Amino acid sequence: MRSSEEQLRAMMVAGLGGDQQAHASLLTALVPLLRAFYRRRIRDAEDDAEDLVQETLIAVHDRRASYDRNRAFTAWLYAIARYKLVDHFRRRRRFCPIEGLSDILVTEGFEDASAAALDVQRLLEDLPAKQARLIRDTKLEGLSVSEAARSARVGKSDVKVSVHRGLKALAARIRGGVS
Amino acid sequence: MITEELIRVLASDVRAVPRHAVGQRITLGMVAGASISLLLVGGVVGIRPDLDVAMRDFSFWVRCAYAVTLGLGAILTTASLARPESMRPRGLWLVGVPVLLLMGIGIAEMAYASPHEWQALWLGRAWRACPWLILLLSVPIFAGLLWSFHQFAPARPRAAGAAAGLAAGAWSAALYCLHCPEVSAVYVLTWFSLGIGLAAAIGAMLGRPLLRW
Numbered sequence: 001m002r003s004s005e006e007q008l009r010a011m012m013v014a015g016l017g018g019d020q021q022a023h024a025s026l027l028t029a030l031v032p033l034l035r036a037f038y039r040r041r042i043r044d045a046e047d048d049a050e051d052l053v054q055e056t057l058i059a060v061h062d063r064r065a066s067y068d069r070n071r072a073f074t075a076w077l078y079a080i081a082r083y084k085l086v087d088h089f090r091r092r093r094r095f096c097p098i099e100g101l102s103d104i105l106v107t108e109g110f111e112d113a114s115a116a117a118l119d120v121q122r123l124l125e126d127l128p129a130k131q132a133r134l135i136r137d138t139k140l141e142g143l144s145v146s147e148a149a150r151s152a153r154v155g156k157s158d159v160k161v162s163v164h165r166g167l168k169a170l171a172a173r174i175r176g177g178v179s
Numbered sequence: 180m181i182t183e184e185l186i187r188v189l190a191s192d193v194r195a196v197p198r199h200a201v202g203q204r205i206t207l208g209m210v211a212g213a214s215i216s217l218l219l220v221g222g223v224v225g226i227r228p229d230l231d232v233a234m235r236d237f238s239f240w241v242r243c244a245y246a247v248t249l250g251l252g253a254i255l256t257t258a259s260l261a262r263p264e265s266m267r268p269r270g271l272w273l274v275g276v277p278v279l280l281l282m283g284i285g286i287a288e289m290a291y292a293s294p295h296e297w298q299a300l301w302l303g304r305a306w307r308a309c310p311w312l313i314l315l316l317s318v319p320i321f322a323g324l325l326w327s328f329h330q331f332a333p334a335r336p337r338a339a340g341a342a343a344g345l346a347a348g349a350w351s352a353a354l355y356c357l358h359c360p361e362v363s364a365v366y367v368l369t370w371f372s373l374g375i376g377l378a379a380a381i382g383a384m385l386g387r388p389l390l391r392w
Binding site for chain 1: 182183185186187189190191193194195196198200201204261262263264266330331332334391392
């Protein structure tokens with residue numbers, strides 16, 4: 001099974017605390033992610049992709065001091081992977097467009113970790129608690145309206161109205177922030 | 180080597196990493212480098228003999244404040260570039276603040292002086308040596324910062340090198356204040372900044388070859 005940001009981050013933080021077991025599990029969990037990342041981008045050379053996976057694991061290990069426990073782990077991970085990929089193409093003197101970090105996080109299925117998600121969290125903090133919670137449940141966590149209604153102990157129509165009002169307020173705030 | 184084996188080898192060497200590892204290592208590298216620079220100021224460049232008198236003068240503190248605030252801004256930028264996910268040099272705008280303030284003081288100073296004094300204000304007595312001495316004193320600090328980058332992952336080695344060079348230059352200028360006999364703000368703005376700028380430029384050139392990983 002694919003690991004989530006939270007799982008990876010928990011292992012990373014434990015590893016930073018000196019937990020060998022957690023660190024080994026982290027590196028093992030990264031292998032499929034990194035293989036997918038490199039194979040998708042270097043289709044013709046399987047060996048190169050595996051070399052890059054290993055180089056990235058070494059970098060993750062050697063340079064883990066550069067990870068900030070308060071930030072998204074996958075953003076850090078894919079920034080390293082991206083750097084190694086750029087370096088690989090540079091050594092081959094091949095020119096090849098490489099997406100920015102936030103696009104990579106979306107492609108690899110970790111969009112929560114990108115800065116956009118952080119902004120949403122910040123915006124939600126400004127809303128009334130009930131609206132923020134229901135938006136988080138239905139729009140970010142992916143609960144259905146009835147599930148959200150049950151967990152928040154409110155009516156289904158209340159959920160719909162709160163989400164609607166909350167989103168409207170958010171949209172107004174974003175527009176206000178831009179102009 | 181197969182990947183599973185690599186992981187076993189890597190995981191056999193897991194030391195705890197302190198929470199603020201980046202800040203700690205940068206501070207350690209800088210302090211180590213700056214102590215060598217300080218020894219150079221004391222032993223080779225020479226501390227000005229009338230330092231206690233000079234310290235009562237406003238211009239002495241202007242110079243110090245200029246170098247120290249530049250150094251703080253540059254070190255923040257350096258620390259942000261130590262992490263792979265930060266592509267933009269954060270905190271760089273802070274560096275502009277002391278430059279603008281000193282420009283203001285310099286303009287005021289020139290407005291009070293008569294035009295035929297301007298050249299003396301600008302060149303002082305030591306302008307030929309000043310930028311080079313600042314560059315020289317920045318070398319140990321830069322080396323200390325390079326050491327701290329061993330455990331970092333700068334995704335933009337050249338920018339990180341430039342920021343480290345800027346920080347090294349600014350802190351070296353702060354130490355150089357102990358020697359510098361000049362008083363005018365235009366002097367500091369020109370020759371201090373030239374030395375600091377040279378350090379940053381050389382740092383940028385060395386960033387790619389030395390900070391790659």
